[in-house]
Amino acid sequence: MAAEEASSSFYDNTGVSAVFLRIFRAQYNLGELTTQQAFDQVIGPATHADKCAYTQTLKAEGCEFLGPATVKVSHSWRRPLHESIDAMLDYAAKRPDQDVFFWHDLFCRNIHTDLPASEKSSGLRAMGKTAGEVLLVMSPWTDPDALQRGWCVWSVMGAVEDGVPVTMGLPEREAQRMKEAVLADSNTLVNALVTVDADRSVCDDKEAETLLRSKFAEYASGGGLAVLTLEIKARMRTWLLDTVAGFAEVLVASDASGEALKLLRLAAVLRDFADNARAKRFCERALEVLRTSEGEESAVTATAYDQLGLTLHSMGDYAACMEMYEKALKIKKSALGEQHADTAVTLNYMALTHERKGDHAKSLAASKAAVKVQLPILQRLHPSKVAALGDVAVALSRSGQQEEGRQILQACVRALTAVYGSSHPIVKRYDSFLQPQT
Numbered sequence: 001m002a003a004e005e006a007s008s009s010f011y012d013n014t015g016v017s018a019v020f021l022r023i024f025r026a027q028y029n030l031g032e033l034t035t036q037q038a039f040d041q042v043i044g045p046a047t048h049a050d051k052c053a054y055t056q057t058l059k060a061e062g063c064e065f066l067g068p069a070t071v072k073v074s075h076s077w078r079r080p081l082h083e084s085i086d087a088m089l090d091y092a093a094k095r096p097d098q099d100v101f102f103w104h105d106l107f108c109r110n111i112h113t114d115l116p117a118s119e120k121s122s123g124l125r126a127m128g129k130t131a132g133e134v135l136l137v138m139s140p141w142t143d144p145d146a147l148q149r150g151w152c153v154w155s156v157m158g159a160v161e162d163g164v165p166v167t168m169g170l171p172e173r174e175a176q177r178m179k180e181a182v183l184a185d186s187n188t189l190v191n192a193l194v195t196v197d198a199d200r201s202v203c204d205d206k207e208a209e210t211l212l213r214s215k216f217a218e219y220a221s222g223g224g225l226a227v228l229t230l231e232i233k234a235r236m237r238t239w240l241l242d243t244v245a246g247f248a249e250v251l252v253a254s255d256a257s258g259e260a261l262k263l264l265r266l267a268a269v270l271r272d273f274a275d276n277a278r279a280k281r282f283c284e285r286a287l288e289v290l291r292t293s294e295g296e297e298s299a300v301t302a303t304a305y306d307q308l309g310l311t312l313h314s315m316g317d318y319a320a321c322m323e324m325y326e327k328a329l330k331i332k333k334s335a336l337g338e339q340h341a342d343t344a345v346t347l348n349y350m351a352l353t354h355e356r357k358g359d360h361a362k363s364l365a366a367s368k369a370a371v372k373v374q375l376p377i378l379q380r381l382h383p384s385k386v387a388a389l390g391d392v393a394v395a396l397s398r399s400g401q402q403e404e405g406r407q408i409l410q411a412c413v414r415a416l417t418a419v420y421g422s423s424h425p426i427v428k429r430y431d432s433f434l435q436p437q438t
Contacts, residue, residue: 011123012053012108013130015069015101018092020058021085023065035077035084035106043106051112069103071167072128074155075137076145081106083139087169091135103131117208121215124151125158134159134166138239141174142181142188143195147232150203150212157219157228168239179247183262186269189240196233198225241275248282257300260289264307276315283308299342302331306346313349318357325350341381344373348388364399367392371408378415383426386415390430397433409434 016024028042043054050057058066071091075084084104092100105111115123128134134155138144146152159166170178181188198216203209220227248266251259267282287304294300309324325346332343347370354363374381374389381389390412397405409430416427 011127012055012110013069013103013127014053014055014059014066014108015071015103015131016055016058016107017065017067017099017101018089020063020065021088021102025082025085030080030082030085032080032082034079035075035081038081039106039111044111047110047112051110053110054107056110067099067101069108069127069131070099070101071103071133071135072131072155073102073104073135073137074146074152075104076139076149076152079137079139079145083171083174084137086171086173087135087137087139090172091167091169102135103127117205117211120208121154121211124155125162128155128159128164129162132164134164135169136166137171138168138236139171139174141170141178142192147196147198148200148202150201150209153198153201153225153228154212154215156232157216160228160231161219166235168236170243175243178243182244182247182269183265186265186272189244189269189273192240193233193237196229196236198229198232201225237273241270241273244269245275245278248278252282252285255289255293257290257293260286260293260304261300263289264304267311268307271311271314274314276311279311280308280315283311297331297335299332299335302328302335302342302346305331306349309349309353313353313356318353321353322350325353339373339376341374341377344370347373351392360399364395367395375408375411378411379418381415383416383419386412387426387430390416390426394430394433406434 028038030038033041047054047057055066071088073084073088075087084106088102088104091102092098114120136144136152136156137146139146147156156166158164178188203212216228217224219225244266248263248270251263251266254260263282263286267279267286270276270282271279283304287301287308290298290301290304305324305328309321309328312318312321312324329343329346329350332340332346336342347366351363351366351370354360354366371389371392374385378386378389390409393405393408393412395405396402396408413427413430413434416424416430420427422428422431
């Protein structure tokens with residue numbers, strides 16, 4: 001009985017509303033205070049005398065912005081408190097018709113006392129189940145600190161096992177950083193997913209660390225954290241793509257060329273993850289804007305045709321894909337000239353689609369046309385494009401056009417050697433095709 005009473009006072013299932021969070025943020029100058037510092041400087045002193053959760057103090061004061069918790073917040077105490085508050089306010093703003101009350105342990109747990117790790121673990125898990133949803137604060141978005149904290153990973157694992165939804169929340173500042181990063185380099189999403197590894201999670205308390213490690217090992221019939229990591233990545237991938245699509249939705253309303261080009265970049269990110277339906281819609285909208293703002297004969301508009309073509313290729317609609325490429329090629333030849341590097345880009349796209357359709361002759365013809373454009377400017381091309389040209393040269397050699405393929409390959413080896421040096425694996429690979437075959 002004593003243990004149950006201790007656990008009950010330790011976990012107050014009362015949550016705080018978005019109105020409370022806005023008032024609290026306005027009342028205290030939080031700045032970059034971490035959650036731990038906010039407890040030390042604000043919540044701790046306010047609850048020290050009664051040794052209770054802050055929500056219990058608020059109840060005694062007649063606070064009207066409290067209610068049964070509907071969302072349990074999982075976060076890192078090492079991160080700024082405003083990040084958790086931002087994520088909670090964003091969550092509530094997206095559900096205006098719901099009465100949302102957040103169970104955030106800074107406000108809702110009696111931090112002046114502690115429980116044995118076994119009781120703490122069961123209490124945290126029960127809180128997630130009682131609330132009915134877990135909000136995981138993803139900050140920094142590239143490598144969320146919460147996923148490196150043992151108790152947070154425990155909360156996620158419990159939610160997955162209990163069938164409780166896990167929603168990922170992004171603080172306002174991190175959302176802006178994510179948008180800027182994705183627009184600059186689509187690989188940042190891949191990098192973020194690769195980084196996720198629940199096995200990196202730790203607890204500051206040795207007893208808790210030992211307990212959680214034993215429970216983690218039992219997860220998924222002994223699959224352990226390796227299985228949980230895959231499940232977290234799957235949820236995170238969906239969340240990341242939904243977030244990128246959200247950025248794109250904002251741009252859809254704009255008729256500005258610059259915003260349309262951003263829309264194309266975001267569509268390319270979605271396409272890279274096979275989210276083709278949304279990518280297609282955003283490409284079509286960008287093309288519509290650019291045709292109006294830049295004109296049908298603009299090279300910028302041709303880029304939109306290319307991007308829509310790539311998306312249609314990913315969807316397996318090769319006829320429609322080739323139609324987009326043909327329009328892009330016609331515009332580029334007129335606006336840039338037949339010998340421009342961007343013209344070669346479209347020719348290479350066409351070659352890939354012909355190859356996928358099984359039309360090797362047309363694929364080779366398009367590749368040769370691209371080679372003709374690229375050879376004179378080989379030294380200015382990115383190494384990845386030079387390497388792609390090397391693959392074309394190898395294909396030419398294997399198709400019986402050995403001399404032509406050899407000349408192109410020699411030029412590629414010289415260009416790649418200038419960048420990487422003669423000992424680089426890709427240089428050695430292409431150089432091996434130039435050696436006499438025994």
